[in-house]
Amino acid sequence: MTWQRRHVLATDDWSRAEIEQVLDQTGAMVEVLGRPIRRTPALRGRTVILFFAEASTRTRVSFELAAKALSADVTNITASGSSVEKGETLRDTVRTLTALGGDVIVMRHAASGAPYFVAERTDAAVINAGDGWHAHPTQGLLDAYTLRGALGDLDGRRIVIVGDITHSRVARSDIDALVPLGATVTLSGPPTLVPSAWRCGMTPRGTTYEPDLDRALDGADGVIALRLQKERQHAGLLPSIREYAKTWGLSEERVKRMRPEAPVLHPGPMNEGVEIAASVAHGARSLIETQVTNGVAVRMALLYLLAGTPEQVA
Amino acid sequence: MVGIRARGDLIATRLHEAIRRNENVDVPLGSLDITLYRDDLTRIGHAPVVRESVIPFSIDDRIVVLIDDVLFTGRTIRAAMDALVDYGRPRAIRLAVLVDRGHRELPIKADFVGKNVPTNLADDVRVQLIETGGADTVELVQAAAA
Incomplete structure (x- = not known):
């Protein structure tokens, strides 16, 4: 089955086959993480922007390790100390992130639905890393x-x-x-x-x-x-x-x-x-510790699948 | 012995079994998926399925024989060598293939070749194995004359 989705916003409308495809890819990524050198060149030249407008360490680090294990370039933008704190609207932040050339935007936001707003306004693939009470x-x-x-x-x-x-x-x-x-x-x-x-x-x-x-x-x-x-x-x-x-x-x-x-x-x-x-x-x-390792692998699987969807290819 | 998925690993399993039967030696056997190391990932427009690699032994300071079905451009072997060195530092990497059909795009040469088959670039070499549901055959399908 060829992967069709451009974004991962919530899995409430995913089919069993789609979920299973991600879990199967995750299995291969777990093996990669067990190698002495855990870095493969699959996403070389791609940029992953981690945009966390709400505090997070574990999830952000997990995504960062996942992106690096696939050789993507990673840029971090956190709410504190960024233009978000200076009053920039989400719409303008998205414009900036897109202009920076991100291929994938991983975002966490306190407002439920914020990733949908972003996904409609960018060419990048969007992964929801937690939005309000809605989805993770x-x-x-x-x-x-x-x-x-x-x-x-x-x-x-x-x-x-x-x-x-x-x-x-x-x-x-x-x-x-x-x-x-x-x-x-x-x-x-x-x-x-x-x-x-x-x-x-x-x-x-x-x-x-x-x-x-x-x-x-x-x-x-x-x-x-x-x-x-x-x-x-x-x-x-x-x-x-x-x-x-x-x-x-x-x-x-x-x-x-x-x-x-x-x-x-x-x-x-x-x-x-x-x-x-x-x-x-x-x-x-x-x-609980297995969850942490699996978290990196699942995020690798999603980054890999999203970066390969046709709209993403330059 | 490390077979490249998919098909190289099946041939590796056969060779492994033959060596065990004839020489009574149990050579460590693994399989390698090279998808994440392909040099055309950003060009093909979809994400091919990544399968699990299984290398249940250390390759440090050992001679590793990579095994594949058809040697063509050499790009798969380049990817396989890159993948392999992420597992350790072998003393040497050798290459065994069932068929060498020529048309290399990289400076790579096989150490063990079942058969050299001269082909045209546009020809198709199709390998079928009992394990994949066919008979054991290697077919050279010539491109239609232009």
Whole structure:
């Protein structure tokens, strides 16, 4: 199958075949990352612009390593200290990024939908590295790759996502990547942090809401814990961090409710002792470090596929 | 022995098996995908599928025999040598091919050749193997006379 997409904005309209193509390419990239010299010349002469208008270290570094492993030139633009802080509009920033000759723009932005705005206004390929509460497609794909690697196949598997669902672009992109591959997703979290329609049974296709975490975990094939933003407490959505940890934290006892060897994932950075116990985060079921390596590989696969689409060829 | 995907790796597997059977020597065997090292990636307009390379041994200070089906322009072999040196520093790299059809575009020469087949530039050399669903054949399809 020849790759057709020019941008990676969200995977909510991707077919199973497209997701599988990315995951298969990711497998080849994992092997490249295991070589003594992890640099291939595939994207020589291409420029990847990392435009992060919202704080990020892990994702930005992951994209940077991915681009460098393919020999692309990498330029970083962060919000602080850039023209964005001086009041430049997103429209003008895009003009500048395009004029700089970027072949791929990787962007993170606090406003949901910002990458769509950019994609309409540039010749470059756009990869969404997280937009507001909306989507973080590379995280969804790397979680799917990691779970597929651990479970072999996602058909008929049940994965639990626990935490602050409402504000989580990771949860949405995980659903968008896992459900097309045949998995079902059980969402769990405090009712104040789950969209009201989802609480009332109108959950996205392939998902259900289970307010009791213990019941959600019973017999599950894997779990993804979401990072708790501590400012949610100040917004009145949580009584206390300690209560959250007790009711929604992944303890060693809790994860044993899943099937034996069912893996534990977390997108990072973790609040150990809040959404996940340190012993679980570093325990035998934890794939959290594997996620980091796989993240670089999945981003290599996407950069490779996008840089090869016809519109990108000079 | 390192076979270049796809087909060179199948020929390498055959040679490996023959050496094991006849000489009772188990030569380390790997396969190499050279897609990320192609020199025409930015020109072909699509991203060809990258398959996994499998080199489960150190190549440092060893003699590596690259194996491919057809030697033509030499560009694939150039890419394969670039890929290989990312795994280590072999003592030497040798090249074995089933068919050498000439028309090199790079200064590359095979050390072991099954058969030299003189061809015209526009001819097509088609290799089929039992493993790919055909019979074991090498076909020279001559370009239609202009």
